[in-house]
Amino acid sequence: MNRLIFIFFLLLSTNSFGQWKNYQKANQLYSNKKWAASNKLLDKCIVHPETKNNMNVLLLKSKVLYEISFDKKLKEKFPKAIKEAIKYAEKAYESAPNQSKADFKKSNYQYFKQLTAENNKDALEAFHTKRYGKALPLFKSNLNLVLDTQSLVYAGICLWEIGQKTESIQYFKTSAEYIYNSVMDSTSKYVGFSKEPFRRLGDYYIQRKHFDTAYIYVKKGRDLNPSDAVLTEMTYLLTKYRLDKILPSIDYLYAVQDGLKDFPTDSFLNHKENAIYIYLFNGMAKANEQNQFDSLLSHFCKSKENKKNNSKIALIQRFDIFAGKDKKSIVNQMFQYFGEIYLYEACYATFNSVLFNKTSDNISHPLLLNPQKPLFAEMIFRRQLELDPKNTLAKAGLTKYTQLYNSKALSYYDLDPMIKLNVDCAKENPKDLNYKSKLKEIRLRLIDEASDSGDFRLARRVWQETSSFHPETKLILEKSWEKLVINDFKFNYFGTRINNKGKKENNVEEFNWNGSVDSCRAGIMSNKLVNLVERRINYFRRNAGLSEEVRLTLQDNLYCEISAMMCEANKTMSHEPNDGWRCYIPAGAQVLKDALLIKEGNPAIAITAAMGHNHPSIGNRRWLLYPKAMYMGLGSSKSYTVIKAIDQARELDSLKYKKQYIVWPPETIAPKMLAFKKWSFSIQQNLSDATVTMKTNTGESITVIQEKPENGYGINTLVWEPKLNEIQWNNETIFNITIQLKNGKNYSYKTRLLDIQP
Numbered sequence: 090m091n092r093l094i095f096i097f098f099l100l101l102s103t104n105s106f107g108q109w110k111n112y113q114k115a116n117q118l119y120s121n122k123k124w125a126a127s128n129k130l131l132d133k134c135i136v137h138p139e140t141k142n143n144m145n146v147l148l149l150k151s152k153v154l155y156e157i158s159f160d161k162k163l164k165e166k167f168p169k170a171i172k173e174a175i176k177y178a179e180k181a182y183e184s185a186p187n188q189s190k191a192d193f194k195k196s197n198y199q200y201f202k203q204l205t206a207e208n209n210k211d212a213l214e215a216f217h218t219k220r221y222g223k224a225l226p227l228f229k230s231n232l233n234l235v236l237d238t239q240s241l242v243y244a245g246i247c248l249w250e251i252g253q254k255t256e257s258i259q260y261f262k263t264s265a266e267y268i269y270n271s272v273m274d275s276t277s278k279y280v281g282f283s284k285e286p287f288r289r290l291g292d293y294y295i296q297r298k299h300f301d302t303a304y305i306y307v308k309k310g311r312d313l314n315p316s317d318a319v320l321t322e323m324t325y326l327l328t329k330y331r332l333d334k335i336l337p338s339i340d341y342l343y344a345v346q347d348g349l350k351d352f353p354t355d356s357f358l359n360h361k362e363n364a365i366y367i368y369l370f371n372g373m374a375k376a377n378e379q380n381q382f383d384s385l386l387s388h389f390c391k392s393k394e395n396k397k398n399n400s401k402i403a404l405i406q407r408f409d410i411f412a413g414k415d416k417k418s419i420v421n422q423m424f425q426y427f428g429e430i431y432l433y434e435a436c437y438a439t440f441n442s443v444l445f446n447k448t449s450d451n452i453s454h455p456l457l458l459n460p461q462k463p464l465f466a467e468m469i470f471r472r473q474l475e476l477d478p479k480n481t482l483a484k485a486g487l488t489k490y491t492q493l494y495n496s497k498a499l500s501y502y503d504l505d506p507m508i509k510l511n512v513d514c515a516k517e518n519p520k521d522l523n524y525k526s527k528l529k530e531i532r533l534r535l536i537d538e539a540s541d542s543g544d545f546r547l548a549r550r551v552w553q554e555t556s557s558f559h560p561e562t563k564l565i566l567e568k569s570w571e572k573l574v575i576n577d578f579k580f581n582y583f584g585t586r587i588n589n590k591g592k593k594e595n596n597v598e599e600f601n602w603n604g605s606v607d608s609c610r611a612g613i614m615s616n617k618l619v620n621l622v623e624r625r626i627n628y629f630r631r632n633a634g635l636s637e638e639v640r641l642t643l644q645d646n647l648y649c650e651i652s653a654m655m656c657e658a659n660k661t662m663s664h665e666p667n668d669g670w671r672c673y674i675p676a677g678a679q680v681l682k683d684a685l686l687i688k689e690g691n692p693a694i695a696i697t698a699a700m701g702h703n704h705p706s707i708g709n710r711r712w713l714l715y716p717k718a719m720y721m722g723l724g725s726s727k728s729y730t731v732i733k734a735i736d737q738a739r740e741l742d743s744l745k746y747k748k749q750y751i752v753w754p755p756e757t758i759a760p761k762m763l764a765f766k767k768w769s770f771s772i773q774q775n776l777s778d779a780t781v782t783m784k785t786n787t788g789e790s791i792t793v794i795q796e797k798p799e800n801g802y803g804i805n806t807l808v809w810e811p812k813l814n815e816i817q818w819n820n821e822t823i824f825n826i827t828i829q830l831k832n833g834k835n836y837s838y839k840t841r842l843l844d845i846q847p
Contacts (some may be wrong), residue, residue, distance in 0.1 A: 102353055107251065119153055125163055128153045144193065147181035154203055166510035171207050175230045175477050178204060182234065191228055194234070205231040221247040238264055238271075242282045249289060258293060261286040284310060284317055290717040291323045292675055294669075298331045311351075322676040324351055324645070334359065337368050346392070354401050357644035357720065367432070374434035377476065382438045386423075390416040408643070413761055419514055426484055436465065439474030454486025463494055463506035471513065495527055501542060504535040508551070527560045533569075533801035540573045543580050548573050574758045583847040584758070585621040587693040598692060600609050602727050604650065606658040607674035612726060613648040618692065619646060622723055624633070625696045626713060632755040633714050637739055645722025649731040651677035652684060657726035662686040679720070685709045685732040692723055700753070700824035701765040705796040709734075710753065710769065711803035716746055746804055747773045750824075761820075761842040767796075768838070771806040778831040781809050786823035789816050820844055 113132045118127035131150045151174045158170035163820040167173070171678050177678045178201065185193040199822035212227035217598055228244035231237050245260030265286035272283070287310025292301035304327045310320045328348040335341045345362045352358055366389050373382040389411075396405060397413035405412045410426075411419050426480065454468050470490070473483040491510040499507060508531050515524035532555040548550045552573065556566055576620035589593055590601040599619060604612030613624075619641050651674050656662050658672040664686070666678045687695040687709075699709035712718075712734040720731035751771040754764045770781065776798045783791035792815055796808040807828060828836040 090681065098158055105146055112140060112143075112149070115153075116149060119149060119156075121582050122156070122159045124153055124160060125153065126208060128157065136651055142180075142184050143183040144181045147177050147184060148197065151177035151181060151204070152200065153173075153202075154374060155207070158207065171204075171211065175208050175234075178234055179230060180585075183578055197678050201234040202237075205234055205237050209237075212240070212243065216243055216247065220252075221250045225251070228544070238267055239282055241267070242285050245289065246285060254293060254609055260288065261290050261293075265290060265306060265309065269313065269585075272313050276729055278298060279282050286310075287313075288317075288319050288323075291320065295323065295326065295675070295679075300327055303327060304331070311813070319350075319439070319675065320798060322674070324774075326676060326679060327356070328352070329357070335363060335419065339369070341365050343368065353396075353399055354404045354408075356408040359405065359412075360640075360720075363409060363411070364544065367427075369563055370427075370435045370438070371432050374432070374438035377434075378437060379441060379787070383442050386420070386439070386442055388425075390419045392718070420668065424465065428468050429640055431468075432577070433468050433472050433475075436468040440465070440469055444493050454482055454490070456490060457486055457493075459616070460490075461497075463503045463510060466490055467506040467513075470510070474513075484517060488517065491524075495523075499531070501535075501538050504531050504538070505547065505551070508554075509530055529562065533561070533562065533565065536566075536569050536573070540569070543576075545573060545577045545581070546636070549631070550682045573845070574760075577628065577632070578760045578845050581624050581845060582763070584675070584694055585625040585628070587618060587621060587691055589846075600725065602690065602725065604654045604657070604726060606654065607656065608698065609674070611647065611654045611724070614646065614692065615651060619723075620690050622696060626721065629700050629753075633753050634749065634751045634756065635714060635716055637716055637719070637741075639718050639721050641723055642720050643735050645720060646724055648676050648721075649684065649722040649724030649733050652680045652731040653724040653726040653729050655681070656686070656729040656731065660728075662688060662729060670839065680733055683733075683735045685712060685734050687730040687732065690725055690727045690730065692725040692730055695723075695725065695732070697763075699734075700763075701767075703766055705808060706799040707769055707797075707806065707808050708802035710767075711771065711806050714751055714753070714771065715803040716751070730748045744769075750836055750838075751804070752838065752840075754842065756838045756840055758841050758843050761844045764842050767808050768826075769806050769808050770826070771804050772836070773804050773832075774830060775832075776805045776807045776830070779807050780829050781807060782827045782829075783811055784825045784826065785816065785818060791824070818842075 112134050114812060115127040115130035115134070118124075118130070119646075120290060128150070131153060132144065134143075134146045134148060140146050148766075154170045154174035154177065158169050158174065164170065182190065188771065208227055208231055209490050212224045212231070215224035215227065217223075217777045225244060225247040228240040231240035232244065234511065241260055241264040245257040245264065248254070248257035250259065255546070268283045268286065286343065287306050290306040291303050294306070299341065303323070307323045307327060311324055314320065325348075328344075328351070330342065331344050332348070335344055342362070344735055344771065345358055345365060348358045350357070366385075367384055370382060370389075373385065379571075386777075393409070393411040393414060394416065395403060396409070399405060399413075402413050410756055411422060414422070424439040425438060427439055440754075456469060460466075461469070470483055476486070477483070487510065488501075491507075491514045494503070494507060495511070508528060511524045511528045513533070515528065518524065532551050535551050535762045536548050536555065539545070539551065552566060555562060586594075587595050588597050588599050590599060592599070598616060598617055600614070602612045604610050625638070626641075630638065655666060655670060655672050655674065655677045659670050662683055665682075666681055668675065668678075670678075674733060685699050685708075687697040687698050689698050696713070699713055702709035707714065709732075713732075713735075715734070717739045718734060718736040719738040722734050724731050753769050754760075763824050766823045779798070781793055781795055783793055785791065792812040794810045794812070796810075798807055800803065811824075821841070825839050
């Protein structure tokens, strides 16, 4: 028995020794480029227990198979040579002692690099034909041998595309860090696939609302490739998010100015920069902090002057009226601007800062020595008397100035400030009836001239004032109001018609979508069309009872155009597009989440369709009439219109719309053609269990079908459908509407539907 065991081990050791001789001979054959013979010997080593797990044997087997893959005759016999070469290279690495693995990789780095490059050919072929499941293991096998950035990125994309996004993120993080450090250290070049980790990480974290993390990766991506369109869109989205997190302050200003470094010609950011400056100026002026006001004014002037060196100054000046001008021009324009938007304190502080030439004259007010237009004079007198009600110089100056201009021929632009000056003088001189008489004369003139000039908001305000203070003019005012409503309809509704391509009409703009779904290119609306749409939106808001107008911004319009193109490309509308959509663009998808979606390619008709929304909640109408909205966007394609209307940028007195209501059709007189099927009453009150009743001026009751109130769309709204076909009515019929709340409070108003002929 012992003898048999001895013989067995003798045979085994002899066989083992033989396999090492086979390995040495195979190595020699490899050196002599005799791949087939070398491979045959290695096959014997591979199956022998003593040599099958030896790293040198396995590595040589991999190298032989690699060379076979380039031999035309042998390649046919070994079609999977590269795949096998990768497998044996991996086994060789796994067989290396743990303490030697790093040295093993390092000493064979060039070979592994060549091998993975060949393996990548098959992997990339599968990847580019979207066979991600086949490409993934090939890319992963490369990563076992070398840190191949391309394989790392594409493995991450494969995981992303097959739905394993969480697992893909680690691949993108590693590759993003490697790419960023390599390129920033100038040891590597930025190539096409290098953008993907930053794009995917940005999209991943934006979708999960981890905006701060998204910003880190998107910023790194743009550091490497500032012109990348996708990363630029993400940067802009994240810039707006940062602004949403910051309260109006100096920090907000700095955040906007950081954004302008990336997007110097962006309309939203340029408007925001001026808006926050104005906010800060007004706050300091209201607090009577003249020194801080002066310091900020100097900073403002310097920042605007510096913009003249920007190569795109001409485009910037389209959105920033102060950009590139000298300090004197900026201050004068700022002074006038504050006056025109009725910021009394800021107008006065600017005047007091650099325009008020200090005088020691104790007899005449400075404005009498250096006359300003009534608009600015009214601002300055009012502010001086607010700060010092007993200022005799200001009181005397106010009276003399008003008397002087009352005797002059006033221009249209002088009428409104002269009303205010005369109101102040009437208070100071109650026995002098000339001021009251002058007030009635100027107000009646201003109503008609404002209506004829297209300033319908001003005309409405002055009409209300005249109605309150001069009731004896009732008959004149009734005629003026009907004229005002008709003019407003003709100018801002009928006058904002847009025709689709092919329909020719004098003085009517034509909309021809210039985008393309084949190249995923969004269209661009002309400034004329944007202006028409903006006027139509504000027509509805003004007539509904809102004093706040909105603006369509260039950037919001662009994103809505992208969204409309996406809808056009997919022939559908959705608030939840996925990355499987044709022409999927993250910025457009973000807008679609909260936008108003209208199946209508004519942008003007789309606005009317949104107002006529026949849903029980009339959500589209409510967002168009939302008081806090300041900035909106709109984009149309051939068949769809996307409206970005949900905006809360405007600061409002929280009590304003708890008292003031918003209605459609409008109060007093409404165009008959715009009395949509659903009528509405909006107010910031509890409308649960509220009821609506309607009667005509002849006492007839009108049946109404009332919808259950739905909150969450703008402010609280009561919706109903009146059955007007059940009664006899005409242009002279007055509808009396009464809203009764659960708490017993009533709101009553009247309207008359007028058939206005264009």
